[in-house]
Amino acid sequence: MTRITDLPDTGHVLPGNRACAGCPLGIALRRITAALDGRMVLVNPASCLTVLGGMYPISSLAIPWVNCAFPSTAATASGIAAGLRATGRADEMTVVAMAGDGGTADIGIQALSGAAERNEDFIYICYDNEAYMNTGTQRSGSTPHGARTTTTWSGKRENPKDVLAIVEAHDVGYVASASAVFPEDLHDKIVAANGRAGLRYVHMNLPCPSGWGFDPKDSVRYGRLAVDAGLVALYEVADGVFRLTGRSAALAKSGLKASVAEYMAGQSRFRGVSEETIAEVQEWVDDRWSGLVARHEAGV
Amino acid sequence: MRTMTTTVMTGNEAAATAAKLARVQVVAAYPITPQSPVVETISAWVESGELPAEFVAVESEHSALSVCIGASTVGARAFTATSANGLAYMTEQVWWAAGARLPIVMCIANRAMAAPWNVLNDQQDSMSVRDAGWVQLYCRDNSEILDTTVQAFRIAEECDLPVMVCYDGFLLSHTMMPVDVPDAATVDAFLPPRPAPLQVVDPADPRNVGPVVMAAPRADADGEPHGGYFEIRADHQRALLAAAEAVERANADWAAATGRDWGGLTWDYRLDDADIVLVAAGSLATQLTVAADELRDARIAAGVLGIRCYRPFPADEIAARLAGRALAIVFDKAMSYGYEGPIAGDIKTALFGREEAPRVHGVVCGLGGRDVPVSELVDAVRRAMATPTAGAPAAPSAAIDAASTEWLGLAEKSVS
Numbered sequence: 001m002t003r004i005t006d007l008p009d010t011g012h013v014l015p016g017n018r019a020c021a022g023c024p025l026g027i028a029l030r031r032i033t034a035a036l037d038g039r040m041v042l043v044n045p046a047s048c049l050t051v052l053g054g055m056y057p058i059s060s061l062a063i064p065w066v067n068c069a070f071p072s073t074a075a076t077a078s079g080i081a082a083g084l085r086a087t088g089r090a091d092e093m094t095v096v097a098m099a100g101d102g103g104t105a106d107i108g109i110q111a112l113s114g115a116a117e118r119n120e121d122f123i124y125i126c127y128d129n130e131a132y133m134n135t136g137t138q139r140s141g142s143t144p145h146g147a148r149t150t151t152t153w154s155g156k157r158e159n160p161k162d163v164l165a166i167v168e169a170h171d172v173g174y175v176a177s178a179s180a181v182f183p184e185d186l187h188d189k190i191v192a193a194n195g196r197a198g199l200r201y202v203h204m205n206l207p208c209p210s211g212w213g214f215d216p217k218d219s220v221r222y223g224r225l226a227v228d229a230g231l232v233a234l235y236e237v238a239d240g241v242f243r244l245t246g247r248s249a250a251l252a253k254s255g256l257k258a259s260v261a262e263y264m265a266g267q268s269r270f271r272g273v274s275e276e277t278i279a280e281v282q283e284w285v286d287d288r289w290s291g292l293v294a295r296h297e298a299g300v
Numbered sequence: 301m302r303t304m305t306t307t308v309m310t311g312n313e314a315a316a317t318a319a320k321l322a323r324v325q326v327v328a329a330y331p332i333t334p335q336s337p338v339v340e341t342i343s344a345w346v347e348s349g350e351l352p353a354e355f356v357a358v359e360s361e362h363s364a365l366s367v368c369i370g371a372s373t374v375g376a377r378a379f380t381a382t383s384a385n386g387l388a389y390m391t392e393q394v395w396w397a398a399g400a401r402l403p404i405v406m407c408i409a410n411r412a413m414a415a416p417w418n419v420l421n422d423q424q425d426s427m428s429v430r431d432a433g434w435v436q437l438y439c440r441d442n443s444e445i446l447d448t449t450v451q452a453f454r455i456a457e458e459c460d461l462p463v464m465v466c467y468d469g470f471l472l473s474h475t476m477m478p479v480d481v482p483d484a485a486t487v488d489a490f491l492p493p494r495p496a497p498l499q500v501v502d503p504a505d506p507r508n509v510g511p512v513v514m515a516a517p518r519a520d521a522d523g524e525p526h527g528g529y530f531e532i533r534a535d536h537q538r539a540l541l542a543a544a545e546a547v548e549r550a551n552a553d554w555a556a557a558t559g560r561d562w563g564g565l566t567w568d569y570r571l572d573d574a575d576i577v578l579v580a581a582g583s584l585a586t587q588l589t590v591a592a593d594e595l596r597d598a599r600i601a602a603g604v605l606g607i608r609c610y611r612p613f614p615a616d617e618i619a620a621r622l623a624g625r626a627l628a629i630v631f632d633k634a635m636s637y638g639y640e641g642p643i644a645g646d647i648k649t650a651l652f653g654r655e656e657a658p659r660v661h662g663v664v665c666g667l668g669g670r671d672v673p674v675s676e677l678v679d680a681v682r683r684a685m686a687t688p689t690a691g692a693p694a695a696p697s698a699a700i701d702a703a704s705t706e707w708l709g710l711a712e713k714s715v716s
């Protein structure tokens with residue numbers, strides 16, 4: 001793994017942006033743009049990232065950026081990739097689609113499924129802050145069980161959709177899960193994704209101070225806790241070879257997983273969550289985690 | 301040497317042939333009746349290598365236009381085609397393509413909107429997106445479909461606007477007609493490669509294309525003011541109005557190159573001395589020429605005004621051609637439900653306050669592929685002539701009711 005002291009800084013993320021205080025999207029963007037050395041075009045639907053980008057005529061990123069309609073991310077990226085091939089410019093830049101969990105798991109999943117089935121040539125990054133944060137914290141298909149949102153006032157009753165498994169089922173060459181607060185792991189995955197063709201999917205957890213309800217200084221803390229508790233497992237499946245990576249690989253070895261209760265404590269979205277719900281989520285996480293550890297050990 | 305070959309083909313084949321002659325670079329496709337043969341034909345050419353283009357077989361119409369939007373943003377010449385519910389499904393992107401000023405060309409094989417299901421022809425689909433900011437051209441036969449689709453690329457790329465080429469489903473899309481196919485050299489001379497796009501997508505010159513824009517002007521990092529959403533929309537309107545000239549020029553240059561003149565914005569038939577003017581867009585207007593002949597045989601001075609370019613709406617040209625006539629009867633194959641036929645409404649607006657404006661009587665017909673026999677068109681004209689209040693401003697404008705617009709051939713018992 002690349003060490004944190006060796007991570008490149010290419011300056012493509014300009015100082016100052018319109019994201020909320022404590023939003024780790026800036027950390028992730030620095031890693032993504034640097035891993036690709038800015039030779040990319042960002043394709044982005046309505047989302048928190050749009051807000052981070054700033055308002056015309058000012059942009060917070062020094063990379064080509066194409067905004068697109070909410071459901072259309074993967075299709076617009078397909079078109080950009082096809083257009084670059086057709087005009088002989090495919091080697092000039094990597095097409096990177098980047099949408100939130102609502103834009104991916106919900107309204108964008110049809111276009112994503114189509115692009116994955118066609119094995120379109122771009123990297124798709126879902127940054128998952130586990131609700132529609134840009135519109136005021138409404139539940140998404142990726143909101144965890146028990147979380148209060150402005151459309152689940154007493155806590156969501158369902159578990160989140162496993163978009164990684166959905167995309168993997170399309171038999172694409174590379175899928176990975178990552179977290180914005182594990183920059184070395186994220187860097188390596190973007191580099192790995194960029195080293196191959198076809199549709200590459202990275203599902204990136206992104207703690208959200210305002211939507212999850214914690215102090216902006218604690219974004220990294222909750223991002224790490226999510227991984228330590230096994231709610232977010234860092235892994236990749238490259239050409240069918242499965243492996244846990246970074247912190248999750250270490251966790252599989254040590255077995256010292258944090259508890260769901262510990263993760264939920266201190267996030268106001270889980271305030272008042274019942275013991276029963278915590279137990280249900282813990283069971284769901286344990287099941288999922290043991291399945292991922294088994295895949296890690298089997299390597300497939 | 302330039303050659304022209306006459307081939308018998310369907311309207312859909314004419315559209316596909318035009319896209320090939322235009323050397324499209326990216327084609328996105330999703331099947332819907334009656335458009336499907338357009339993209340089936342193109343996919344076969346791409347697979348055989350006859351057309352060196354990217355063919356993206358997407359999972360929905362929304363994605364079809366999204367692919368064109370992406371491809372066009374990075375400078376490729378992009379094409380798609382659809383009908384009815386497919387067009388409705390991509391409506392969000394119809395607006396996006398226009399607002400982003402992308403010169404995409406899309407053929408519409410006009411079909412009725414569901415519900416209830418109906419795959420046959422009317423023009424409700426494209427009429428429903430007339431306000432989205434595209435150039436809309438309507439064709440009357442298969443040769444015009446081919447010629448107009450080629451012209452559409454030049455209009456689009458000159459004006460940085462998307463263009464819809466509309467032709468009647470089945471009546472033209474699936475009907476075989478002789479079509480004069482120009483050779484590649486003729487088209488290449490008429491249609492140069494796509495010029496550099498407005499949008500810059502280049503890591504060496506990074507820009508944010510289509511970000512959030514405030515309503516009011518705003519300064520950039522150097523303090524230089526840039527227009528807000530309101531100014532951008534006003535620019536769009538100016539570009540669309542200016543596109544009328546590009547439509548006329550494309551038609552004139554094409555006529556010079558091929559000898560085929562379809563009229564720029566409108567066309568007419570036996571109009572010069574006509575008191576009664578029959579107005580429509582598409583193949584319905586062709587049928588009106590037959591009705592006009594019958595009326596002329598009966599010593600009724602009828603003529604036809606065909607609308608080729610519906611957006612931008614050639615209000616001045618239409619008003620000038622209708623000035624001094626007694627009666628204009630507008631035949632719409634669509635409705636603005638709760639009001640009247642869209643073309644009828646637009647023509648009334650165009651005539652408002654003008655000297656020598658005729659009465660304008662609206663007739664809606666052919667919805668869901670309802671047969672429109674020439675005899676019924678002739679009868680509708682005779683009825684309107686026999687009714688002094690038909691289309692008179694005083695009568696229907698005060699209260700729009702079911703009688704203001706005539707539903708041609710409507711069964712007495714209209715139960716559902």
